[in-house]
Amino acid sequence: MKIAVMGAGGVGAYFGGLLARKGHEVSLIARGEHLKALQEHGLTVKSVHGDFHLPLKAVGDPKEIGPVDLVLFTVKAYDTEKSAEQLLPILKEDTVVLNLQNGIGNEEILAKIIGQDKVLGGLTYIETTIERPGVISQKSVKRDIIFGEMNGEITDRAKKLQEILQKAEIPTILSDNIQKEMWKKFMFISSFSAITTITESAAGDILACEKTDRLFRKLLEEVYHVAKGNQIELTEDDVESAYQIAKNMGPTTKSSMLRDFEKKKQIEVDTLSGAIVKYGKKVNVPTPYHEMVDGVLTLKATKF
Numbered sequence: 001m002k003i004a005v006m007g008a009g010g011v012g013a014y015f016g017g018l019l020a021r022k023g024h025e026v027s028l029i030a031r032g033e034h035l036k037a038l039q040e041h042g043l044t045v046k047s048v049h050g051d052f053h054l055p056l057k058a059v060g061d062p063k064e065i066g067p068v069d070l071v072l073f074t075v076k077a078y079d080t081e082k083s084a085e086q087l088l089p090i091l092k093e094d095t096v097v098l099n100l101q102n103g104i105g106n107e108e109i110l111a112k113i114i115g116q117d118k119v120l121g122g123l124t125y126i127e128t129t130i131e132r133p134g135v136i137s138q139k140s141v142k143r144d145i146i147f148g149e150m151n152g153e154i155t156d157r158a159k160k161l162q163e164i165l166q167k168a169e170i171p172t173i174l175s176d177n178i179q180k181e182m183w184k185k186f187m188f189i190s191s192f193s194a195i196t197t198i199t200e201s202a203a204g205d206i207l208a209c210e211k212t213d214r215l216f217r218k219l220l221e222e223v224y225h226v227a228k229g230n231q232i233e234l235t236e237d238d239v240e241s242a243y244q245i246a247k248n249m250g251p252t253t254k255s256s257m258l259r260d261f262e263k264k265k266q267i268e269v270d271t272l273s274g275a276i277v278k279y280g281k282k283v284n285v286p287t288p289y290h291e292m293v294d295g296v297l298t299l300k301a302t303k304f
């Protein structure tokens with residue numbers, strides 16, 4: 001299968017690398033120093049599941065790839081619109097674009113630009129980052145993808161994609177309610193990104209401190225109430241499951257937002273805590289915890 005990775009960073013290059021190892025023709029779309037290193041030295045992955053090195057095609061302009069069967073869409077949320085436009089020349093009638101970004105609403109932005117029929121909703125639980133240009137460091141045992149058609153249908157193309165991902169050793173669930181799965185991840189990641197970045201700490205320290213542990217729970221509960229207000233059927237068990245994910249991912253786990261913050265890169269606060277505030281306002285559900293985080297991190301990020 002011919003595959004392009006739009007935004008070959010921590011998530012994209014890691015999964016792209018696993019697919020290439022199974023014989024798929026994978027091209028990485030990247031930019032800057034990272035692109036230069038990929039072109040000169042190939043992709044290096046250091047992973048708890050095993051290190052590997054691959055000389056993969058890496059380009060800055062998707063036009064150099066030609067039409068593809070599958071796109072992994074793995075840019076940060078703030079790059080969605082521009083990156084979707086750049087994809088247009090490599091899309092065929094039956095190309096599938098699997099979105100793996102954090103946040104809610106990215107699929108809708110994608111659909112407006114490339115067409116609803118091409119977009120599969122998705123998310124991933126994995127800790128992975130660009131350690132230095134050309135080198136990905138994948139740190140978590142967990143590396144799951146959950147995806148599905150936005151309308152919940154279990155289609156042949158989705159079943160085929162699940163098989164391809166599973167053959168590449170990626171634990172993959174095909175969901176008939178991806179919108180709900182995305183909200184579950186949204187509840188977890190908006191709250192986990194908030195508490196890790198504001199405290200500049202990993203999961204273990206946060207959960208071991210009674211006060212930050214309570215704050216994390218408050219952030220999760222706030223999203224639960226916002227979700228309910230927006231007619232999303234999350235339960236209190238989902239809040240507890242989200243809390244347990246932070247516990248189970250291990251004490252050294254950091255959010256990708258904290259890693260970006262440490263690298264003094266733009267952070268996705270607008271589409272995580274900022275988005276919770278907006279969804280809350282829409283249905284008159286107060287969000288003081290996420291509002292505080294959104295304000296503090298927005299200001300801090302202007303000082304890089």
Ligand SMILES: NC(=O)C1=CN([C@@H]2O[C@H](COP(=O)(O)OP(=O)(O)OC[C@H]3O[C@@H](n4cnc5c(N)ncnc54)[C@H](OP(=O)(O)O)[C@@H]3O)[C@@H](O)[C@H]2O)C=CC1
Binds near residue numbers: 029031032060101128
């Ligand atoms: N990292 C993680 O552990 C996880 C991340 N996620 C989510 O997945 C998404 C991707 O995150 P992550 O992999 O960390 O991001 P990265 O920043 O590591 O990777 C994205 C890469 O795409 C590049 N890029 C962006 N736009 C373009 C473009 N138009 N053309 C070429 N290159 C481009 C970026 O370049 P530049 O650096 O110059 O901006 C960057 O190198 C985010 O929404 C994140 O929240 C979800 C689960 C886990």
Ligand SMILES: CC(C)(CO)C(=O)C(=O)O
Binds near residue numbers: 125
């Ligand atoms: C917390 C983690 C690493 C788990 O998938 C994540 O999704 C992120 O930080 O973006």
